Amino acid sequence: MKYADGQRVLAGDVVEIDGRYHGVVIAAIDDKSYLPGGEDWEYLGTGAMIDTDFxxxxxxxxxNEELVLVRRAD
Known part of the structure; x- marks a missing residue:
């Protein structure tokens, strides 16, 4: 999965959603990139699981062009 600017979505990324919400990528399923416990979402097959503030x-x-990378995980 990629952001609109072409960068890969990775676990731990902090994202802005629709210009007003925020979240943290728990699982980037396409790249098999997971925060601890995030691999439980692998069964979904594609995309990303994001813990959102909304x-x-x-x-x-x-x-999804509504997803914008704010910063990569530390």
């Missing part, structure tokens, strides 16, 4: 865990199954 609705908890949300699965984004494909590239």
């Amino acid at each position: 609705g908890g865990l949300v699965h984004y199954p494909e590239d």
Whole structure:
């Protein structure tokens, strides 16, 4: 899965969603990049699981131009 600017979505990324919400990528399933426990979401097959500030865990199954990378994990 990629951001609109072409960068890969990776576990631990802090993202902005739709210009007003934020979240942390728990699982980047396409790249098999997971925070601890995030591998539990691998069964979804594609996309990313993001812990959002508006609705908890949300699965984004494909590239989404509403997702913007704020910063990579430390």
